[in-house]
Amino acid sequence: MTDTLTDTPAQLPELPMPRASGCPFDPPPALRGLQAGRPVSRVRIWDGSSPWLITRHEDVRALLGDPRISADPSLPGYPHRTAGLKVRDQTRRTFITMDDPEHARLRRMVTAPFAIRKVEALRPSIQQIVDDLIDALLAGPKPVDLVESFALPLPSLVICELLGVPYEKHDFFQRNTRVIVRRTSTAEELLAASEALTDYLDELLTVKLADPGDDLLSQLAVQRVATGEMTQRQAAETGVLLLGAGHETTANMIALGTLALLRNPDQLALLRDTDDPRTVAGAVEELLRYLTITHSGRRRVAVADIEIDGQVIRAGDGVVFANEIANRDPEAFPEPDRLDLTRDARRHVAFGYGVHQCLGQPLARVELQVVYSTLYSRIPTLELATDMDRLEFKHDGLVYGVYELPVTW
Amino acid sequence: MRVEVDQPRCVASGQCVLMAPEVFDQDDDGIVLLLSSDPDPVHEEGVRESAAVCPAAAIRLLEN
Numbered sequence: 001m002t003d004t005l006t007d008t009p010a011q012l013p014e015l016p017m018p019r020a021s022g023c024p025f026d027p028p029p030a031l032r033g034l035q036a037g038r039p040v041s042r043v044r045i046w047d048g049s050s051p052w053l054i055t056r057h058e059d060v061r062a063l064l065g066d067p068r069i070s071a072d073p074s075l076p077g078y079p080h081r082t083a084g085l086k087v088r089d090q091t092r093r094t095f096i097t098m099d100d101p102e103h104a105r106l107r108r109m110v111t112a113p114f115a116i117r118k119v120e121a122l123r124p125s126i127q128q129i130v131d132d133l134i135d136a137l138l139a140g141p142k143p144v145d146l147v148e149s150f151a152l153p154l155p156s157l158v159i160c161e162l163l164g165v166p167y168e169k170h171d172f173f174q175r176n177t178r179v180i181v182r183r184t185s186t187a188e189e190l191l192a193a194s195e196a197l198t199d200y201l202d203e204l205l206t207v208k209l210a211d212p213g214d215d216l217l218s219q220l221a222v223q224r225v226a227t228g229e230m231t232q233r234q235a236a237e238t239g240v241l242l243l244g245a246g247h248e249t250t251a252n253m254i255a256l257g258t259l260a261l262l263r264n265p266d267q268l269a270l271l272r273d274t275d276d277p278r279t280v281a282g283a284v285e286e287l288l289r290y291l292t293i294t295h296s297g298r299r300r301v302a303v304a305d306i307e308i309d310g311q312v313i314r315a316g317d318g319v320v321f322a323n324e325i326a327n328r329d330p331e332a333f334p335e336p337d338r339l340d341l342t343r344d345a346r347r348h349v350a351f352g353y354g355v356h357q358c359l360g361q362p363l364a365r366v367e368l369q370v371v372y373s374t375l376y377s378r379i380p381t382l383e384l385a386t387d388m389d390r391l392e393f394k395h396d397g398l399v400y401g402v403y404e405l406p407v408t409w
Numbered sequence: 410m411r412v413e414v415d416q417p418r419c420v421a422s423g424q425c426v427l428m429a430p431e432v433f434d435q436d437d438d439g440i441v442l443l444l445s446s447d448p449d450p451v452h453e454e455g456v457r458e459s460a461a462v463c464p465a466a467a468i469r470l471l472e473n
Contacts, residue, residue: 065466104417108438111421115439119423281427346424346462355420357464362423 164215
């Protein structure tokens with residue numbers, strides 16, 4: 001009886017949903033309500049459309065792995081995140097907005113540096129960067145903003161080295177990346193930021209083509225652009241995607257993860273007191289699950305009718321995946337709201353699921369393992385230098401996190 | 410237990426190599442390589458977990 005009422009667009013729950021005040025790590029309470037009551041149900045988004053929202057862990061994995069679900073934002077019914085991203089995603093095509101076989105063809109052109117052995121080979125230099133940044137922290141004034149002085153520079157330095165982008169330009173690309181990941185950016189701002197970054201990497205590709213180095217952009221230039229497999233613009237857009245993804249996600253995991261650990265001192269102690277790589281690796285998976293910073297929902301559209309949980313998702317219906325609540329599904333993770341670094345959290349969907357699952361995940365894992373196993377043992381008295389309620393969280397971000405994290409020791 | 414991998418489906422997430430390095434490896438592009446289709450029972454748990462987390466369902470297990 002109430003179905004008729006709740007299914008009229010004006011009555012549907014609206015996405016994004018607010019988190020509970022004073023509880024920055026937990027997903028919005030309304031998402032919990034949906035997961036318990038109507039795990040596959042309609043929601044309303046910014047443009048007045050009403051895509052399906054998927055909230056259970058099992059359903060997220062089943063549907064994100066289903067070829068009847070498309071990642072193509074040019075298809076009618078695709079539930080765009082914002083007006084700006086709608087324009088951007090329809091004009092610039094990278095592999096994350098394509099379906100197989102095109103997706104697989106283009107993605108494989110950039111998978112090489114993310115193979116486990118190659119990422120493991122970077123571990124010593126990542127450790128060196130982390131140690132150098134901590135040395136600088138300890139030698140400098142305090143309190144200090146951990147985001148600016150540690151959480152952002154680490155992934156930025158690493159992805160720049162991997163891509164072959166000069167780190168000296170970091171102000172330029174960090175500023176433009178911030179515009180791209182801010183939910184409040186207008187279409188004009190977003191396109192201008194995207195274009196500025198793409199133009200820059202396009203120029204860089206010309207340089208690499210003439211004088212290739214041992215980096216991913218050089219490989220793309222020589223092996224793909226020069227051979228005609230990819231246009232130079234496509235290669236530049238792929239570079240922008242990797243540069244942005246490499247910055248924003250890991251930086252937020254470092255800062256928000258540190259805050260979560262400072263709020264859970266018994267868990268922080270586990271990391272501070274261990275030198276067992278397996279314990280650290282397990283802790284990273286649990287923090288990825290618990291925080292699920294990709295909190296704006298994976299977006300897809302059905303290309304055929306799909307029946308799930310007694311509902312029929314029709315071809316052309318938009319589908320949003322609430323990975324943050326899926327990772328708090330009690331069916332998949334007992335006592336899901338407890339941060340427990342010793343639990344087996346490896347089946348989390350913080351990196352997504354299906355063929356689009358995060359390309360950079362091996363690199364993110366190593367960066368986070370090095371950070372979490374080093375920062376708290378080298379600065380055991382690390383503490384928050386402000387009140388919790390003064391921190392500003394990225395409610396408006398495509399990726400969740402904290403804008404600044406003042407710390408002292 | 411018998412293991413099969415479907416290389417065209419693989420998206421190079423690398424998790425199988427982390428969980429069962431005795432059974433799975435990667436080529437230069439990160440695509441899965443099967444080292445043993447009939448793994449030693451001590452590695453079965455890692456193989457099961459690899460299949461469970463593989464985002465592209467590129468690992469198939471056939472119980473004996």
